[in-house]
Amino acid sequence: MKLQTFKIKDGVTLNYLKTDKFKTTNLSFFINRPLTEEEVTINALLSLVLKRSCPKYKTSMELNNALNDLYGAVIDTGIKKKGANQFLVTSFSFVNEKFIPGNPSIIDEIFTIAKDLLLNRNSFNEEYVSQEKENLKSLILSQKNDKRLYAQARLIEEMCKGEPSGIMRYGYVDKIDEITCEQLYTHYKDTVLLSRVDVFICGDVDIDRVLSLVKDMYKDITVKNTGYVDLSVKTGVAEVKDITETEEIAQGKLSIGFRTGITLKDKEYPALMMYNAILGSGIFSKLFNNVREKLSLCYYASSSVDSISGTMYINSGIEVSNFKKAFDEILKQVQDMKDGVISTEEFIAAKLGTINSIKSITDSAFGTIDYYLSKFVSGKMIDTDSLIGLIDKVTVDDIVKVAQGIKLDTVFFLKGSEK
Helix, strand or coil: CCEEEEEEECCEEEEEEECCCCCEEEEEEEEEEECCCCCHHHHHHHHHHHCCCCCCCCCHHHHHHHHHHCCCCEEEEEEEEECCEEEEEEEEEEECHHHCCCCCCHHHHHHHHHHHHHHCCCCCCHHHHHHHHHHHHHHHHHCCCCHHHHHHHHHHHHHCCCCHHHCCCCCCHHHHCCCCHHHHHHHHHHCHHHECEEEEEEECCCHHHHHHHHHHHCCCCCCCECCCCCCCCCCCCCCCEEEEEECCCCCEEEEEEEECCCCCCCCCHHHHHHHHHHHHCCCCCHHHHHHHHHCCCCCEEEEEEECCCCEEEEEEEECHHHHHHHHHHHHHHHHHHHCCCCCHHHHHHHHHHHHHHHHHHHHCHHHHHHHHHHHHHHCCCCCHHHHHHHHHHCCHHHHHHHHCCCEEEEEEEEECCCC
Protein backbone atom coordinates (compact mmCIF):
# COMPACT_ATOMS: atom_id res chain seq x y z
CA MET A 1 0.00 0.00 0.00
CA LYS A 2 1.79 3.12 -1.24
CA LEU A 3 1.53 6.47 0.51
CA GLN A 4 1.19 9.73 -1.41
CA THR A 5 1.47 12.97 0.55
CA PHE A 6 0.21 16.33 -0.73
CA LYS A 7 0.89 19.64 0.99
CA ILE A 8 -2.33 21.66 0.98
CA LYS A 9 -0.80 24.62 2.85
CA ASP A 10 1.46 25.14 5.86
CA GLY A 11 0.19 22.81 8.58
CA VAL A 12 -2.32 20.91 6.40
CA THR A 13 -1.42 17.73 4.52
CA LEU A 14 -3.45 15.13 2.63
CA ASN A 15 -2.12 11.59 2.74
CA TYR A 16 -3.50 9.03 0.30
CA LEU A 17 -3.20 5.30 0.90
CA LYS A 18 -4.43 3.74 -2.33
CA THR A 19 -5.83 0.24 -2.00
CA ASP A 20 -8.65 -1.86 -3.39
CA LYS A 21 -8.44 -4.25 -0.43
CA PHE A 22 -11.48 -2.73 1.33
CA LYS A 23 -15.04 -2.06 0.17
CA THR A 24 -15.14 0.94 2.50
CA THR A 25 -13.18 4.17 2.44
CA ASN A 26 -11.67 5.67 5.58
CA LEU A 27 -11.29 9.45 5.88
CA SER A 28 -9.53 10.60 9.04
CA PHE A 29 -8.54 13.99 10.42
CA PHE A 30 -5.73 14.16 13.00
CA ILE A 31 -5.62 17.53 14.74
CA ASN A 32 -2.29 17.93 16.50
CA ARG A 33 -1.83 19.55 19.91
CA PRO A 34 1.12 19.55 22.33
CA LEU A 35 0.59 16.87 24.99
CA THR A 36 0.43 18.87 28.23
CA GLU A 37 -1.31 18.47 31.58
CA GLU A 38 -3.03 21.82 30.99
CA GLU A 39 -4.66 20.71 27.71
CA VAL A 40 -5.01 16.94 27.86
CA THR A 41 -8.40 16.86 29.61
CA ILE A 42 -10.10 19.60 27.60
CA ASN A 43 -8.89 18.01 24.35
CA ALA A 44 -10.33 14.65 25.39
CA LEU A 45 -13.66 16.30 26.22
CA LEU A 46 -13.68 18.19 22.93
CA SER A 47 -13.14 14.98 20.95
CA LEU A 48 -16.28 13.51 22.54
CA VAL A 49 -18.42 16.61 22.04
CA LEU A 50 -17.46 17.04 18.36
CA LYS A 51 -19.28 13.93 17.18
CA ARG A 52 -22.58 14.76 18.86
CA SER A 53 -23.82 17.37 16.38
CA CYS A 54 -22.82 20.13 13.98
CA PRO A 55 -24.41 23.38 12.74
CA LYS A 56 -26.26 21.64 9.89
CA TYR A 57 -27.40 18.66 11.99
CA LYS A 58 -28.11 20.13 15.39
CA THR A 59 -28.90 16.91 17.25
CA SER A 60 -27.21 13.52 17.48
CA MET A 61 -30.28 11.94 15.90
CA GLU A 62 -30.21 14.29 12.92
CA LEU A 63 -26.48 13.66 12.39
CA ASN A 64 -26.90 9.89 12.66
CA ASN A 65 -29.83 9.96 10.23
CA ALA A 66 -27.75 11.93 7.74
CA LEU A 67 -24.95 9.36 8.00
CA ASN A 68 -27.41 6.48 7.62
CA ASP A 69 -28.69 8.09 4.43
CA LEU A 70 -25.13 7.85 3.12
CA TYR A 71 -25.45 4.06 2.98
CA GLY A 72 -24.59 3.59 6.65
CA ALA A 73 -21.58 5.88 6.96
CA VAL A 74 -20.03 5.92 10.43
CA ILE A 75 -18.27 8.68 12.35
CA ASP A 76 -15.99 8.15 15.30
CA THR A 77 -13.80 10.45 17.37
CA GLY A 78 -11.02 9.79 19.83
CA ILE A 79 -7.65 10.70 21.27
CA LYS A 80 -4.17 9.45 20.43
CA LYS A 81 -0.88 9.99 22.25
CA LYS A 82 2.30 9.92 20.20
CA GLY A 83 5.44 11.15 21.90
CA ALA A 84 4.90 14.75 22.99
CA ASN A 85 1.83 15.07 20.75
CA GLN A 86 -1.86 14.60 21.42
CA PHE A 87 -4.12 14.04 18.42
CA LEU A 88 -7.85 14.72 18.30
CA VAL A 89 -9.03 12.14 15.79
CA THR A 90 -12.20 12.31 13.71
CA SER A 91 -12.81 9.40 11.32
CA PHE A 92 -15.45 8.67 8.72
CA SER A 93 -15.97 5.19 7.31
CA PHE A 94 -18.23 4.87 4.28
CA VAL A 95 -18.94 2.54 1.37
CA ASN A 96 -16.84 3.05 -1.74
CA GLU A 97 -19.08 4.68 -4.33
CA LYS A 98 -17.99 2.11 -6.93
CA PHE A 99 -20.02 -0.58 -5.15
CA ILE A 100 -23.27 1.41 -5.19
CA PRO A 101 -25.54 1.49 -8.26
CA GLY A 102 -25.43 4.87 -9.93
CA ASN A 103 -22.16 5.81 -8.17
CA PRO A 104 -23.65 8.52 -5.90
CA SER A 105 -21.26 11.23 -4.71
CA ILE A 106 -21.04 10.09 -1.09
CA ILE A 107 -17.59 11.52 -0.58
CA ASP A 108 -18.73 15.08 -1.35
CA GLU A 109 -21.39 14.90 1.36
CA ILE A 110 -18.92 13.33 3.82
CA PHE A 111 -16.62 16.32 3.32
CA THR A 112 -19.56 18.69 3.77
CA ILE A 113 -20.32 17.08 7.14
CA ALA A 114 -16.64 17.02 8.10
CA LYS A 115 -16.22 20.72 7.38
CA ASP A 116 -19.36 21.58 9.31
CA LEU A 117 -18.38 19.39 12.23
CA LEU A 118 -14.72 20.43 12.50
CA LEU A 119 -14.50 23.99 11.19
CA ASN A 120 -17.90 25.75 11.20
CA ARG A 121 -18.81 25.80 14.88
CA ASN A 122 -20.12 28.93 16.54
CA SER A 123 -21.04 27.29 19.86
CA PHE A 124 -21.47 23.95 21.61
CA ASN A 125 -24.69 22.41 22.90
CA GLU A 126 -24.68 22.83 26.70
CA GLU A 127 -26.59 19.59 27.26
CA TYR A 128 -24.19 17.57 25.09
CA VAL A 129 -21.16 19.06 26.87
CA SER A 130 -22.66 18.11 30.24
CA GLN A 131 -23.38 14.57 29.06
CA GLU A 132 -19.91 14.11 27.60
CA LYS A 133 -18.33 15.32 30.83
CA GLU A 134 -19.99 12.41 32.60
CA ASN A 135 -18.99 10.05 29.80
CA LEU A 136 -15.37 11.20 30.06
CA LYS A 137 -15.38 10.67 33.82
CA SER A 138 -16.72 7.15 33.31
CA LEU A 139 -14.13 6.48 30.61
CA ILE A 140 -11.23 7.56 32.82
CA LEU A 141 -12.51 5.70 35.88
CA SER A 142 -13.28 2.55 33.89
CA GLN A 143 -9.62 2.18 33.01
CA LYS A 144 -8.98 1.21 36.60
CA ASN A 145 -11.36 -1.75 36.26
CA ASP A 146 -8.98 -3.46 33.83
CA LYS A 147 -6.14 -4.04 36.27
CA ARG A 148 -3.71 -5.15 33.57
CA LEU A 149 -4.11 -1.89 31.66
CA TYR A 150 -4.25 0.11 34.88
CA ALA A 151 -0.93 -1.30 36.11
CA GLN A 152 0.81 -0.39 32.86
CA ALA A 153 -0.75 3.08 32.84
CA ARG A 154 0.43 3.69 36.41
CA LEU A 155 3.89 2.36 35.54
CA ILE A 156 4.18 4.82 32.67
CA GLU A 157 2.79 7.67 34.79
CA GLU A 158 5.41 7.07 37.50
CA MET A 159 8.28 6.22 35.19
CA CYS A 160 7.73 9.21 32.91
CA LYS A 161 6.71 11.75 35.57
CA GLY A 162 7.52 15.22 34.30
CA GLU A 163 7.63 13.93 30.69
CA PRO A 164 4.80 14.10 28.13
CA SER A 165 4.68 10.29 28.02
CA GLY A 166 3.61 10.27 31.67
CA ILE A 167 0.44 12.26 31.01
CA MET A 168 -2.73 10.17 31.05
CA ARG A 169 -4.30 9.73 27.61
CA TYR A 170 -7.79 11.01 28.52
CA GLY A 171 -6.73 13.49 31.17
CA TYR A 172 -7.82 13.74 34.79
CA VAL A 173 -11.23 13.42 36.44
CA ASP A 174 -10.68 16.34 38.82
CA LYS A 175 -10.18 18.72 35.87
CA ILE A 176 -13.42 17.90 34.04
CA ASP A 177 -15.94 19.90 36.08
CA GLU A 178 -13.74 23.00 35.82
CA ILE A 179 -14.37 23.16 32.06
CA THR A 180 -17.36 25.31 31.06
CA CYS A 181 -19.14 25.18 27.72
CA GLU A 182 -17.76 28.65 26.92
CA GLN A 183 -14.20 27.60 27.77
CA LEU A 184 -14.53 24.55 25.56
CA TYR A 185 -15.65 26.65 22.61
CA THR A 186 -12.90 29.22 23.18
CA HIS A 187 -10.33 26.43 23.27
CA TYR A 188 -11.74 25.01 20.03
CA LYS A 189 -11.69 28.41 18.30
CA ASP A 190 -8.37 29.77 19.55
CA THR A 191 -6.21 26.64 19.60
CA VAL A 192 -7.62 23.56 17.93
CA LEU A 193 -8.97 25.45 14.92
CA LEU A 194 -5.49 26.86 14.29
CA SER A 195 -3.54 23.62 14.78
CA ARG A 196 -1.81 21.32 12.34
CA VAL A 197 -4.03 18.69 10.73
CA ASP A 198 -3.06 15.55 8.88
CA VAL A 199 -5.84 14.27 6.63
CA PHE A 200 -5.66 10.60 5.65
CA ILE A 201 -7.80 8.83 3.11
CA CYS A 202 -7.47 5.08 2.67
CA GLY A 203 -9.25 3.30 -0.18
CA ASP A 204 -9.69 3.49 -3.94
CA VAL A 205 -10.75 7.06 -4.74
CA ASP A 206 -10.34 9.79 -7.33
CA ILE A 207 -7.46 11.58 -5.61
CA ASP A 208 -7.78 14.74 -7.73
CA ARG A 209 -11.36 15.08 -6.55
CA VAL A 210 -10.34 14.54 -2.91
CA LEU A 211 -7.52 17.07 -3.26
CA SER A 212 -10.04 19.64 -4.48
CA LEU A 213 -12.36 18.88 -1.54
CA VAL A 214 -9.57 19.23 1.04
CA LYS A 215 -8.32 22.47 -0.49
CA ASP A 216 -11.85 23.88 -0.41
CA MET A 217 -12.36 22.74 3.17
CA TYR A 218 -9.25 24.52 4.47
CA LYS A 219 -9.13 27.51 2.12
CA ASP A 220 -10.12 29.98 4.88
CA ILE A 221 -8.03 28.36 7.65
CA THR A 222 -4.61 29.68 8.64
CA VAL A 223 -2.69 27.20 10.75
CA LYS A 224 -0.36 28.74 13.33
CA ASN A 225 1.03 25.55 14.92
CA THR A 226 2.36 23.84 11.81
CA GLY A 227 4.75 21.20 13.14
CA TYR A 228 4.92 18.27 15.54
CA VAL A 229 6.35 18.60 19.04
CA ASP A 230 9.70 16.84 19.38
CA LEU A 231 10.15 14.53 22.35
CA SER A 232 13.40 14.64 24.26
CA VAL A 233 14.25 10.94 24.68
CA LYS A 234 15.61 10.11 28.10
CA THR A 235 18.32 7.45 28.16
CA GLY A 236 19.96 7.58 31.60
CA VAL A 237 18.54 6.18 34.84
CA ALA A 238 19.81 7.81 38.05
CA GLU A 239 17.89 5.53 40.41
CA VAL A 240 15.42 2.69 39.89
CA LYS A 241 11.93 3.59 41.13
CA ASP A 242 9.99 0.98 43.10
CA ILE A 243 6.23 1.56 43.58
CA THR A 244 3.71 -0.80 45.21
CA GLU A 245 -0.04 -0.32 45.46
CA THR A 246 -2.47 -2.64 47.24
CA GLU A 247 -6.03 -3.45 46.17
CA GLU A 248 -8.54 -6.19 46.78
CA ILE A 249 -7.66 -8.25 43.71
CA ALA A 250 -6.99 -11.94 43.33
CA GLN A 251 -3.99 -11.59 41.02
CA GLY A 252 -1.04 -9.25 41.36
CA LYS A 253 0.08 -7.18 38.39
CA LEU A 254 3.81 -6.65 37.94
CA SER A 255 4.79 -4.01 35.38
CA ILE A 256 8.42 -3.13 34.75
CA GLY A 257 9.72 -0.20 32.70
CA PHE A 258 13.03 0.14 30.87
CA ARG A 259 14.80 2.84 28.87
CA THR A 260 15.98 1.69 25.45
CA GLY A 261 17.19 5.04 24.13
CA ILE A 262 16.12 3.85 20.67
CA THR A 263 13.29 5.31 18.59
CA LEU A 264 11.92 4.91 15.07
CA LYS A 265 14.47 7.34 13.66
CA ASP A 266 17.45 5.31 14.91
CA LYS A 267 19.17 2.72 12.72
CA GLU A 268 19.03 0.24 15.63
CA TYR A 269 15.22 0.26 15.69
CA PRO A 270 14.75 -2.91 13.56
CA ALA A 271 17.09 -4.74 15.96
CA LEU A 272 15.03 -3.43 18.88
CA MET A 273 11.90 -4.87 17.25
CA MET A 274 13.64 -8.23 17.03
CA TYR A 275 14.87 -7.92 20.62
CA ASN A 276 11.31 -7.33 21.82
CA ALA A 277 10.00 -10.28 19.81
CA ILE A 278 12.54 -12.67 21.32
CA LEU A 279 12.11 -11.36 24.85
CA GLY A 280 8.37 -11.14 25.19
CA SER A 281 6.24 -10.95 22.07
CA GLY A 282 4.45 -14.19 21.29
CA ILE A 283 4.43 -17.85 22.24
CA PHE A 284 8.05 -18.41 21.18
CA SER A 285 9.42 -15.66 23.43
CA LYS A 286 11.62 -16.10 26.51
CA LEU A 287 9.06 -14.62 28.90
CA PHE A 288 6.30 -16.90 27.67
CA ASN A 289 8.33 -20.11 27.51
CA ASN A 290 10.51 -19.69 30.59
CA VAL A 291 8.67 -17.52 33.11
CA ARG A 292 5.15 -18.69 32.28
CA GLU A 293 5.38 -22.19 30.83
CA LYS A 294 8.47 -23.82 32.38
CA LEU A 295 8.45 -22.19 35.82
CA SER A 296 4.73 -21.32 36.13
CA LEU A 297 5.60 -18.04 37.84
CA CYS A 298 2.96 -15.96 36.10
CA TYR A 299 -0.40 -16.15 34.36
CA TYR A 300 0.89 -14.04 31.48
CA ALA A 301 4.09 -12.17 30.65
CA SER A 302 4.86 -10.03 27.63
CA SER A 303 6.94 -7.07 26.53
CA SER A 304 6.28 -4.10 24.27
CA VAL A 305 8.25 -1.09 23.06
CA ASP A 306 7.20 2.52 22.54
CA SER A 307 8.79 3.46 19.24
CA ILE A 308 8.66 7.21 19.87
CA SER A 309 9.60 7.59 23.55
CA GLY A 310 12.42 5.03 23.59
CA THR A 311 10.88 2.93 26.37
CA MET A 312 10.03 -0.74 26.90
CA TYR A 313 7.48 -2.30 29.23
CA ILE A 314 7.11 -5.81 30.60
CA ASN A 315 3.68 -6.71 31.99
CA SER A 316 2.81 -9.85 33.95
CA GLY A 317 0.10 -11.27 36.18
CA ILE A 318 1.41 -13.18 39.21
CA GLU A 319 0.55 -14.59 42.61
CA VAL A 320 1.58 -12.10 45.28
CA SER A 321 3.68 -14.77 47.01
CA ASN A 322 5.66 -15.28 43.79
CA PHE A 323 6.68 -11.62 43.42
CA LYS A 324 10.42 -12.03 44.08
CA LYS A 325 10.75 -15.26 42.09
CA ALA A 326 8.86 -13.81 39.12
CA PHE A 327 10.71 -10.49 39.23
CA ASP A 328 14.12 -12.18 39.44
CA GLU A 329 13.29 -14.56 36.60
CA ILE A 330 12.05 -11.75 34.36
CA LEU A 331 15.28 -9.84 34.95
CA LYS A 332 17.23 -13.05 34.25
CA GLN A 333 15.64 -13.21 30.79
CA VAL A 334 16.64 -9.57 30.21
CA GLN A 335 20.19 -10.39 31.32
CA ASP A 336 20.30 -13.46 29.08
CA MET A 337 19.54 -11.20 26.15
CA LYS A 338 22.48 -8.98 27.14
CA ASP A 339 24.69 -12.08 27.35
CA GLY A 340 23.66 -13.29 23.89
CA VAL A 341 21.74 -16.34 25.10
CA ILE A 342 19.55 -16.49 21.99
CA SER A 343 18.82 -19.80 20.30
CA THR A 344 18.51 -20.29 16.56
CA GLU A 345 14.87 -21.29 17.06
CA GLU A 346 14.13 -18.11 19.01
CA PHE A 347 15.82 -15.97 16.37
CA ILE A 348 13.99 -17.57 13.42
CA ALA A 349 10.61 -17.51 15.18
CA ALA A 350 11.08 -13.85 16.15
CA LYS A 351 12.01 -12.84 12.61
CA LEU A 352 9.03 -14.62 11.07
CA GLY A 353 6.69 -13.25 13.74
CA THR A 354 7.94 -9.67 13.35
CA ILE A 355 7.68 -9.77 9.56
CA ASN A 356 4.17 -11.23 9.70
CA SER A 357 3.18 -8.57 12.24
CA ILE A 358 4.39 -5.80 9.92
CA LYS A 359 2.55 -7.36 6.97
CA SER A 360 -0.67 -7.49 9.01
CA ILE A 361 -0.58 -3.70 9.55
CA THR A 362 -2.15 -3.20 6.13
CA ASP A 363 -5.03 -5.57 6.95
CA SER A 364 -6.94 -2.60 8.37
CA ALA A 365 -7.28 0.95 7.12
CA PHE A 366 -6.85 2.55 10.52
CA GLY A 367 -3.88 0.32 11.38
CA THR A 368 -2.14 1.49 8.22
CA ILE A 369 -2.96 5.13 8.91
CA ASP A 370 -1.69 4.85 12.48
CA TYR A 371 1.57 3.29 11.24
CA TYR A 372 2.30 6.20 8.91
CA LEU A 373 1.23 8.85 11.43
CA SER A 374 3.84 7.44 13.84
CA LYS A 375 6.45 7.76 11.12
CA PHE A 376 5.50 11.41 10.54
CA VAL A 377 5.82 12.20 14.24
CA SER A 378 9.15 10.39 14.54
CA GLY A 379 10.61 12.28 11.61
CA LYS A 380 11.61 9.14 9.70
CA MET A 381 9.42 7.85 6.91
CA ILE A 382 9.72 4.19 5.98
CA ASP A 383 7.10 2.02 4.31
CA THR A 384 6.24 -1.46 5.53
CA ASP A 385 8.11 -3.26 2.72
CA SER A 386 11.31 -1.34 3.48
CA LEU A 387 10.95 -2.05 7.20
CA ILE A 388 10.59 -5.77 6.46
CA GLY A 389 13.79 -5.56 4.42
CA LEU A 390 15.63 -4.07 7.39
CA ILE A 391 14.24 -6.70 9.76
CA ASP A 392 15.49 -9.42 7.44
CA LYS A 393 19.05 -8.04 7.75
CA VAL A 394 19.13 -7.97 11.58
CA THR A 395 21.70 -10.33 13.13
CA VAL A 396 22.02 -11.81 16.61
CA ASP A 397 24.97 -9.49 17.24
CA ASP A 398 22.76 -6.49 16.39
CA ILE A 399 20.19 -7.68 18.94
CA VAL A 400 22.78 -8.25 21.67
CA LYS A 401 24.18 -4.75 21.10
CA VAL A 402 20.70 -3.31 21.58
CA ALA A 403 20.14 -5.47 24.67
CA GLN A 404 23.27 -4.18 26.35
CA GLY A 405 21.98 -0.62 26.22
CA ILE A 406 18.62 -1.31 27.87
CA LYS A 407 18.31 -0.02 31.45
CA LEU A 408 15.84 -0.84 34.21
CA ASP A 409 13.96 2.31 35.24
CA THR A 410 10.78 1.58 37.23
CA VAL A 411 9.05 -1.36 38.93
CA PHE A 412 5.31 -1.08 39.61
CA PHE A 413 3.50 -3.79 41.56
CA LEU A 414 -0.26 -3.78 42.00
CA LYS A 415 -0.50 -6.06 44.97
CA GLY A 416 -3.48 -8.28 45.68
CA SER A 417 -4.15 -10.43 48.71
CA GLU A 418 -1.71 -13.25 49.29
CA LYS A 419 -3.04 -16.78 49.00
